[in-house]
Amino acid sequence: MKAIRTSVQAPSDVVMIRPHLFTVNTETASDNVFQKMEEAAADLSGLAHQEITRAVETLRSHGVRVHLFEDEGRDTPDSVFPNNWFSTHAGGHVAIYPMKAPSRRRERRADIIEMLKAEYRVQDVIDYSGLEPDGLFLEGTGAMVLDHIDRVAYAVQSERTNPIALERFCTHFNFEPMVFAAADRHGVAIYHTNVLMCIATDYALVGLSLITDAARRDEIANRLRDTGREVIDISEEQIARFAGNALELSGEFGRILVMSTTARESLSQQQIDMIQTSTPIVALDIPTIERAGGSVRCTIAGLHLTRRTR
Structure with a gap:
């Protein structure tokens, strides 16, 4: 493995949410085929709690x-996926x-935002939630996969990625939008970009065959x-x-790629070797949480x- 350097692509600090009541969200099932709806009525809370703990x-x-927050609410079934409602960016x-979905x-x-202000240098908070009454949605780093090095926001076309909201984000945060079907x-249609794309410092995992326009596919590659x-x-x-739902992080000994055990087991040895030329793979076992339609990347902000x- 070659020498591992730090990278703006790979944060060393993260936020995660540990759910105390976990169910498959029936409200989001209409455009998320990754959800296992036969589990919607099952009580999966204990298993999900254990998986996040581990x-x-x-x-x-x-x-x-890891900044770990507890969710003891009964009306936030997808709270384990915080990357959709907020993101953070260099410069504060x-x-x-x-x-x-309501x-x-x-x-x-608010307590997470206040923690960020207290623990980190935050200059401003731009709140796009006021676009919801107009039906303009942009579900964070689920809707977008961000290249923090080249300043590109890759985004699949979906009801969860409105082009007006995307353009506003890219203007405010200095990203170039690259939208594709x-x-x-x-x-x-794929509902979130981060199920088919993961951008790390030295490589990118991409489901090229799912990009419907051949010219756009080549352009992105x-x-x-x-x-x-x-x-x-x-x-x-x-x-x-969930092989695309991975995230590069910086640890004590260098950069790592975190993905689920389900995802890692799907990879070929050649793909594993290509990844581990740059970063070791750290597999997290979260099969219960994956029934809700998201995997490791979704659980990490x-x-x-x-x-x-100090």
């Missing part, structure tokens, strides 16, 4: 600083996003290669097992902020 312990053992900027709007928490073999990254193409079957010195 995931946090694993990340901390690798030197990642925070974004709060407009969410499509139940997901209740996930926004993506669908599975049945023609069902070439844009990623132009940054010096290795493009690792992942199949539709691997995407269904990376903090691209400067920590305050």
Whole structure:
């Protein structure tokens, strides 16, 4: 493995939410085929609580600083996925996003924003949630996969990624939008970009076959290669097992790629070797949480902020 350097792409601090009541959210099922609706009525709370607890312990053992918040509410079934309602950016900027499902709007928490202000150098908080009454949604780093190095926001077309909201975000936060259509073999549109794309410092995992326009597919692949990254193409079957829903973090001993055990087991040995040329893979076992339609990347809100010195 080559020498591992720090990177603005890979935050060392994160926010995670541990749910005390966890169910599959029936309100979001209409455009999320990754959800297991046969589990909607099941009581999965204990298992989900254990999975986040173990995931946090694993990340901390690798030197990642985890701010763990508890959710004891009964009307926020997707609270374990905080990356959708806020993101943070170098220079002390925070974004709060407009969410499509009313139940997901209740996930926004003032105590998390206040923690960010207290622990990190926050200059401003831009709140886009006022776009919700107009039906303009942009579900954070689920809707967008951000290249913090090349300043590009990759985004699939969906009801959860409104072009007006995306343009406002990109203008405020200095990203170039790259929008594309993506669908599975049945023609069902992909609902969030981060299920088919993960951008790390030296490589990118991308489900190229799901990008419906061939010219746009080539443009995206070439844009990623132009940054010096290795493009690792992942199949539709691997995407269904959350291989694209991964995140690069910085730990005590260098950068790591975190993904679920389900995702890692879907990868070929060649793909694993390509990833581990740059970063070791740290697999988190969260099968219960994955029934709700999201995986490891969705459970982690990376903090691209400067920590305050005491």
